[in-house]
Amino acid sequence: MSGGEYMPTCSHCHREWTYWQAFKQSFRLTKICPFCRKENYEGNQKQGGIYSLILVLLFILANSFFDIPIAWVLPIVIIYFVLFTFIRPCFMKLYTKQQPYW
Numbered sequence: 270m271s272g273g274e275y276m277p278t279c280s281h282c283h284r285e286w287t288y289w290q291a292f293k294q295s296f297r298l299t300k301i302c303p304f305c306r307k308e309n310y311e312g313n314q315k316q317g318g319i320y321s322l323i324l325v326l327l328f329i330l331a332n333s334f335f336d337i338p339i340a341w342v343l344p345i346v347i348i349y350f351v352l353f354t355f356i357r358p359c360f361m362k363l364y365t366k367q368q369p370y371w
């Protein structure tokens with residue numbers, strides 16, 4: 270997986286990161302560019318958190334409405350979080366400064 274308009278681009282040197290470079294940096298609050306070693310900050314971090322929270326709440330609601338066995342819920346949530354972890358690098362928006370939390 271390389272190239273394409275979906276991978277994050279360094280806000281300093283504007284070079285595109287590869288998927289694995291972005292993946293490694295997605296676990297860090299401050300993302301160090303593998304090319305210029307400068308710090309980048311993620312812009313849509315809070316958004317991602319809200320989406321995952323909504324999804325977890327939906328699972329809980331679905332569980333109480335449709336009587337989904339509780340044993341199903343946990344694997345679904347785990348699969349979602351694994352998927353989210355792997356998809357997240359593709360949606361990272363990098364900024365030179367930390368974005369304000371509004």
Ligand SMILES: [Zn+2]
Binds near residue numbers: 279281282304305307
């Ligand atoms: Zn850079």
